[in-house]
Amino acid sequence: MNKADLIVALDVPNAEAMEAKLREMPDFIEWYKVGLELFCAEGPAVLEPLKKRGKKIFLDLKLHDIPRTVGNAVKTAAEHGVNLMTVHAIGGRAMLEEAARAAAECEHPPKLVAVTTLTSLSQEDFKDLGINRTVAEQAVELGRLAISSGIDGMVTSAHEAKVLRDAFPDALLVTPGIRMPEGDVGDQKRVATPSFAVEQGATHLVIGRPIVQAEDPTAAATAMLNDMNG
C-alpha cells in the first residue's frame, strides 16, 4: 500500500497538450491536478477526459476572496465532480468557514485544503510581506485557523509537514515542491525529496515538471513512487 498519494500536476497550456501528456503517462497515476493555467484556458470541460479515465481530480484554483464569492466558487466547482480543492488560509476565518459549508452541502463534497505559505516563498520573502513569524510558525497558526474553520488539511512544503502532522494528526497534508536530490528546482524555494515528504507526514505529494516534462514520464513517476514508498 502506498504511504501517500502521488498527484501529477498537469501544468500544460491547453486541452490538446493535456491529451498528449495523458497518453504518455502511466496508468498507475490515480490523481491529476488541474491548476490555473489549464483551467483558465479550457474551463471545466478540461476535467471531462480525466473523469472518463476514472482519475481523481485535484482542482487547484487557490481561492482567496470574500466569503460569498469563495463559497459560491467552491459550490460551482464541486458540481463538476472534483475530489480536492485549494483555498488560501489567509482569506481568514469567515472565508474558510463559508468554503467548508459550501463543500459540505455538495452532493459529492470535495475535500478542501488551505495553502499556508507557497513553496515558492522563503523565510526571506516574509520580510517583504511584513510577517514576523518563521515559516513553520506561520504554517501552524494558519493550520489552526483552517482546521478550526472546518477545512480538511493544508498545502505546505515538506519542511513544515512534521509540525503540522504533530499539531493536527488527522489533517490532509499536501506537499508540492518535490524534487529528487539532483532535480532542477525552477521557481520553487522550499523543496524536498519524496521520501522526506512522506517521512514528515505528507498524505499527498504534488509533482509537476519532474514528471510531466521528463523525457520518460513513466520512469520519472516510477522513481518518485519508489522513493516515496521507501
Ligand SMILES: O=C(O)c1cc(=O)[nH]c(=O)n1[C@@H]1O[C@H](COP(=O)(O)O)[C@@H](O)[C@H]1O
Ligand atoms: O497548491 C499547490 O498545488 C501548490 C502550492 C504551493 O505552495 N506550491 C506549488 O508549487 N503548488 C503547485 O504544485 C505544482 C508544483 O509543480 P512543480 O514545481 O513543477 O513540481 C504546481 O502546479 C504549483 O501550482
